[in-house]
Amino acid sequence: MTQALETPNPNVVQGANTMNDTLGKIDQILSQMPPITLEEMKVIKLMNRIDKKYIVNVNQLPIILRMAQNDYYVQETDNLRRFLYKSCYYDTIDDQMYTMHCNGKLTRQKIRVREYVSSNLTFLEIKSKSNKGRTSKVRIKVPSTNVLDLEEGRNYIDEKSRYNHSEIRPRLKNQFYRITLVNKGKTERLTIDVNIEFENCLTGDKNGNSQLCIIELKRDGNVPSPFLNYFMQLRIKAKGISKYCYGMMLTDPHLKRNRFLPKLRYIDKVTKHNIANN
Numbered sequence: 001m002t003q004a005l006e007t008p009n010p011n012v013v014q015g016a017n018t019m020n021d022t023l024g025k026i027d028q029i030l031s032q033m034p035p036i037t038l039e040e041m042k043v044i045k046l047m048n049r050i051d052k053k054y055i056v057n058v059n060q061l062p063i064i065l066r067m068a069q070n071d072y073y074v075q076e077t078d079n080l081r082r083f084l085y086k087s088c089y090y091d092t093i094d095d096q097m098y099t100m101h102c103n104g105k106l107t108r109q110k111i112r113v114r115e116y117v118s119s120n121l122t123f124l125e126i127k128s129k130s131n132k133g134r135t136s137k138v139r140i141k142v143p144s145t146n147v148l149d150l151e152e153g154r155n156y157i158d159e160k161s162r163y164n165h166s167e168i169r170p171r172l173k174n175q176f177y178r179i180t181l182v183n184k185g186k187t188e189r190l191t192i193d194v195n196i197e198f199e200n201c202l203t204g205d206k207n208g209n210s211q212l213c214i215i216e217l218k219r220d221g222n223v224p225s226p227f228l229n230y231f232m233q234l235r236i237k238a239k240g241i242s243k244y245c246y247g248m249m250l251t252d253p254h255l256k257r258n259r260f261l262p263k264l265r266y267i268d269k270v271t272k273h274n275i276a277n278n
Helices: 010-030 058-068 098-104 151-160 224-235 243-251 258-272
Strands: 051-059 072-075 083-092 107-115 121-129 135-141 168-183 188-200 206-220
Touching: 010 058, 010 072, 010 121, 010 151, 010 258, 051 058, 051 151, 051 188, 058 188, 058 206, 083 243, 098 107, 098 243, 098 258, 135 151, 151 188, 168 206, 168 243, 206 224, 206 243, 206 258
Parallel strands: none
Antiparallel strands: 051 206, 072 168, 083 107, 083 168, 107 121, 121 135, 168 188, 188 206
16 A cells, blocks of 8 residues: 655745745855855964854844955855854763853863764864853864764863763754855954754754854954944844753753743744844
């Protein structure tokens, strides 16, 4: 007997079509911007950098990119200007890394494996934040995402992190598209993450927010930034959230989240607001 095909959920189909339309508009604008290569970006050291994150509705991104067309380069590699990233975050049995962030601890770490799909590269990365708010990152190239099965991965975690490899396990996977912009003066770099999706390694829950766009501005000290002018014109204020913590809250209802509730309400308000995609 022939099995009947499952009727597609019209809301899911409509959401996918809307996201594809938005990405198409974004790609069209990016194609009109001057490119910059990874090699050319190496001169941007940003040793004394200031980082700020912004949460916007993805429908605002075409507007923002049009404002930036004359002031910024866009990273291009192999004729691509929007890149798919996949990550797997690790945490302890009692979720210490998540809990420390949730409790507002300034000194904390994250351990993740990041796969740069377009470049076919995978790195084990350890990010540390100091009590002065400074972020540092160390990483090594690895042949696969299963780093706990690799001797070099286990040794690197034991050497570079405050955790032993036996204490941690895969906790959350995510994937998103990233766009990177560099200003003409080469004093700042922006990363723009869109179409962010999550999968919890323990609960198996999958979730995401196709309307969410996270923009991170990294600049050399307090140098002037065209993007700050754009945000002022659009009345967008700095407001950031860790993708790891956000994904954990979306996919594990048992986790503590009180400190993050104002940001969750803010994201909900921004991403559900009907903004014209002009």
